Amino acid sequence: MSEAAAEDRGREIWIEKYRPQALDEIVGHEGITERLKQYINQQDLPHLLFAGPAGTGKTTSSIAVAKEIYGDDWRENFLELNASDQRGIDVVRDRIKSFARASFGGYDHRVIFLDEADALTSEAQSALRRTMEQFSDNTRFILSCNYSSQIIDPIQSRCAVFRFSPLGEAAIEEQIEAIAEAEGIEITDDGMDALVYAAAGDMRKAINGLQAAAVVGGVVDEEAVYTITSTARPEEIETMVSAALDGDFTAARAQLDTLLTDVGIAGGDIIDQMHRSVWEFDLGEREAVRLMERVGEADYRITAGANEQIQLEALLASLSLDSE
Structure with a gap:
């Protein structure tokens, strides 16, 4: 690989470049995506709670839902917040309520995506529950968390709960092979096995590992993967x-x-x-x-x-x- 090619690959973040844009493109969670498409087709989207480990498709599924509903207008009708950065009661009272109250036309409701919702304090979750009740006519919430047990029961009972398990080896291999082919990367069989092992069901970790190994140059093999991901054999x-x-x-x-x-x-x-x-x-x-x-x-x-x-x-x- 030339230095110029390696530099070009280093400029782009592949987890964003190759993020699935539609529910049909998400691998490894076909059962979940089918249920979500049914909600969208029936125009009956409930509040959603996505629970599972990092890198398993929770954020991607949320954005894909918004794109399926709103098309090119999804950014105007989709608010994404990270509760781990803004975990107090004020973010619920201010930003969420302001977005939920804003006037909009052409759609029955807007979508608010609250990532890492299990980082919200119990007081903020109680305020969120009241907000979900108050704006249920024109707003749908998608909550994402690692541990659903950290979400209070009144919120869980108002949501359709989807549990994202760690991705299987076949799903990770399929995505890695597609990216390697698109980027013209040669990856050996033991390199693929090492990526799957290092990822441990986390697609984001697998893609980042592939990009890091590819930027170093040469063939992506077992040695390159274990070195770049700081993983023990x-x-x-x-x-x-x-x-x-x-x-x-x-x-x-x-x-x-x-x-x-x-x-x-x-x-x-x-x-x-x-x-x-x-x-x-x-x-x-x-x-x-x-x-x-x-x-x-x-x-x-x-x-x-x-x-x-x-x-x-x-x-x-x-x-x-x-x-x-």
Whole structure:
């Protein structure tokens, strides 16, 4: 790849360039898109609640719904807010109400998309519930969240709830292949497998990883993907865990230090990879259960603010002691 070509690819954000523009273009959630199209065709759109992990299509589906309803006028009739940035009660009282009250013609209602709604305070959610009631005649709300349990019940009961699961390998491969072909990128089979593994069901992460690897230049292979995404190879995680289970804490700690220091992987990411890989290791049921218990405890402590390296070393030490 020439330097000019690499520079051109670096100028565009592919997650926006290749964002699906219609519900039919969204991959991996055919059941959800079919139900949404039925609402649109029947001109009976309810309030919607999209729940699921990052990068699974919640925002894309919301924008696609607006484009299907309003066509070229979608920007004038679609308000997008991020609750994690504007999480207080004022954003509900001011911006949402101002948009809902604004006069408009030609359509039965406008759409307000509130991303990361689980970041709203309970007071703001209560205000949002009252706003949803007050402007139900001319406004529809689409709420997006990672955890629906953080949304108060009165809001959930007013919405049709759609749960976006992590995207399957086939869906990610299909999208990556289409982008690679459009951009003229050569991607090897092991490079594709590495992208799918690193993405862990997150389409946005997969596309960003592909773009980053392509900008570096050359063929997108396994080495390029793992380097650019700062992801440990599955076999490296397995080597570390197996050494600890065999009672060799020194070897397990050395592998952990390599991943944290030399490769630069965050401790939380190592925990996630260990959790994803537990059942892929050649472990007995008792060992797998023991490992899962230790992973859960370390994850909780790291989330609570404990030192990542200390907690991971304690996890490996615990596994080593259990082997004795």
